[in-house]
Amino acid sequence: MAEDDNPTEVERLTVDLKGQGFQHSLEREDIPGTNTNWEVGGDYEFRRSNGDRFKVLGIANENDTANTRERWDVLDDLREQKNLFLDTASTLGERIIRGSYTTDLTTGQSIELGVERAQTILDSNLALGLLSLTKPGEQSYGGLTPVSIPNANTRVEEIRYEPFAIHNWRINPRMSLETSLLYETSEISLSGDVSNSRTFNFFKPKVDYRFDITPQLQLRVMIEKFVRQLSFMDFVATNDQTDEDSDTLPGNSNLRPDYWWNYNFLMEYRLPDDQGVVSANFYHHRHKDFLQRIDVSSGPNEIRSAVGNIGTGDMHVFEVKGSIRLKRLGMPNVLFTTTANVRDSWVKDSFIDITRRFNNYHRGEFNWSIRHDIPNLRMNYGIEMRNRIDGGTERWDIEDIEEDHADPYFTGFVEIIAFGDLTFRLNARNLTDVEVCRDRIRYEGHIANNILEEVEYMCRGFGRTLSLQLTGTF
Numbered sequence: 152m153a154e155d156d157n158p159t160e161v162e163r164l165t166v167d168l169k170g171q172g173f174q175h176s177l178e179r180e181d182i183p184g185t186n187t188n189w190e191v192g193g194d195y196e197f198r199r200s201n202g203d204r205f206k207v208l209g210i211a212n213e214n215d216t217a218n219t220r221e222r223w224d225v226l227d228d229l230r231e232q233k234n235l236f237l238d239t240a241s242t243l244g245e246r247i248i249r250g251s252y253t254t255d256l257t258t259g260q261s262i263e264l265g266v267e268r269a270q271t272i273l274d275s276n277l278a279l280g281l282l283s284l285t286k287p288g289e290q291s292y293g294g295l296t297p298v299s300i301p302n303a304n305t306r307v308e309e310i311r312y313e314p315f316a317i318h319n320w321r322i323n324p325r326m327s328l329e330t331s332l333l334y335e336t337s338e339i340s341l342s343g344d345v346s347n348s349r350t351f352n353f354f355k356p357k358v359d360y361r362f363d364i365t366p367q368l369q370l371r372v373m374i375e376k377f378v379r380q381l382s383f384m385d386f387v388a389t390n391d392q393t394d395e396d397s398d399t400l401p402g403n404s405n406l407r408p409d410y411w412w413n414y415n416f417l418m419e420y421r422l423p424d425d426q427g428v429v430s431a432n433f434y435h436h437r438h439k440d441f442l443q444r445i446d447v448s449s450g451p452n453e454i455r456s457a458v459g460n461i462g463t464g465d466m467h468v469f470e471v472k473g474s475i476r477l478k479r480l481g482m483p484n485v486l487f488t489t490t491a492n493v494r495d496s497w498v499k500d501s502f503i504d505i506t507r508r509f510n511n512y513h514r515g516e517f518n519w520s521i522r523h524d525i526p527n528l529r530m531n532y533g534i535e536m537r538n539r540i541d542g543g544t545e546r547w548d549i550e551d552i553e554e555d556h557a558d559p560y561f562t563g564f565v566e567i568i569a570f571g572d573l574t575f576r577l578n579a580r581n582l583t584d585v586e587v588c589r590d591r592i593r594y595e596g597h598i599a600n601n602i603l604e605e606v607e608y609m610c611r612g613f614g615r616t617l618s619l620q621l622t623g624t625f
Contacts, residue, residue, distance in 0.1 A: 155186040157218075177225040184218035203254045206265075213244040220390065221293055236280035236293030237398055239390050243383065246270040251315075259321035267313040273383035277303040277390065279399060302402040304343050305387045311337035324363075331357035335378055341386060345404045353378045353410060371417040378410045379442070385458040401447055403457040411438040427475035427486075438464040438498075443510055444548050445501045446597075454597055456502075456549035464498035464509060484526070489519040493540075502549055503599045514543035529568040534582075536561050551593040558585045573623040580616040587611055 161180035190212035197205045222235035251265025279300050280292030288294045315333040322328060333355040340348040357375040364370055387402040415434040422428065445459030470492035477485045493515040496508045517540075522533035538559035546553040561582040568574050588610040595602040 188214040263317040275387040329359040373415040409440040466496035468494040514540040534563040
């Protein structure tokens with residue numbers, strides 16, 4: 152169980168550069184927030200004398216969040232006038248139980264049969280109050296006038312069953328094959344402001360073939376169908392935390408799970424004398440019923456978008472990984488790890504007639520880390536750098552295009568075991584105090600009209616973070 156309250160205060164200064172005298176406006180926001188979550192789980196395994204195994208696993212969790220966002224205009228005489236009241240609360244819970252039975256068919260072959268049942272429930276509530284010169288306010292809305300929001304108070308529930316069969320075959324000492332057959336059936340129902348119920352059925356096969364070409368070189372080929380579990384927050388109206396000009400985001404009660412075929416080809420080479428591993432991986436995804444933003448506007452004066460299914464999308468990724476001990480340099484206790492990948496994607500935009508990348512899909516990244524173990528001092532330390540390729544992490548919406556970029560991000564740690572078996576670990580995050588920046592191009596009305604309204608550049612920093620962990624057995 153954990154509590155992670157996050158009260159926030161915001162002061163926002165806006166300067167108008169188009170008029171005379173650089174007119175400015177000042178706003179203040181107060182956003183008290185609470186978050187509580189818990190999770191419990193357990194498993195049981197029974198082995199028979201012939202080696203057969205029966206396993207059952209159960210997990211239950213819940214996450215409760217709530218915050219109230221209030222905004223005031225700060226007037227020239229420093230008086231304040233409230234113009235926004237936005238209260239949101241949600242409770243998301245899961246109950247999962249999975250049972251399976253594994254038996255050996257013949258030498259080198261086994262099969263696992265089982266079923267999984269999952270229940271997911273979201274209770275979401277939203278209340279919006281705005282300043283009105285013609286309508287009275289209400290105390291429960293912070294003294295402002297209530298605004299009706301569709302799909303604001305809704306319960307979403309999914310009951311999912313997934314029977315499965317997994318066959319493992321050790322063909323010979325150099326080859327193995329895993330074949331999975333899964334069938335997913337689920338019912339998603341909405342009640343409250345929206346009443347809706349639909350059933351979905353998916354067949355999800357998987358083939359995973361491995362071949363040891365030599366003791367050091369391995370080939371792996373995998374073909375698998377994935378079905379994405381929908382985010383229940385996309386079904387209901389929520390507050391918009393990324394755009395100060397938009398208070399709420401509408402939900403979409405007609406969402407369907409999107410699915411894709413994954414074609415994965417992996418080569419892995421183990422260096423001699425246990426010096427490390429180098430691998431190259433290429434995979435392609437073909438998405439169906441792909442989830443992106445779609446137009447849900449009620450009219451030309453009410454431009455709105457929500458998450459929705461838009462059709463087919465494709466993506467490619469080529470990735471190289473290496474994990475090498477620096478024995479040849481006389482440092483056998485130093486491990487250098489690196490990852491580099493390039494990626495691309497394309498989908499037909501739902502707002503304008505262009506083909507573009509997926510939302511929030513970057514062009515690639517380059518990461519590395521170094522870890523040094525000092526056994527005689529019972530100590531180790533390390534540093535890691537993560538860096539995405541800038542220029543492609545974009546988000547396309549009905550009235551704007553956003554792009555994120557940032558400098559490399561560094562983390563580090565020092566760990567030592569002392570006083571018996573007590574482990575002290577000092578973690579440092581954001582060592583170079585990196586800022587994350589967002590560039591936004593906003594259009595007047597629908598993006599298809601191509602009428603530029605404003606260009607915004609925004610950067611935010613999170614500062615350096617130090618934490619000390621102490622672990623041990625008492």
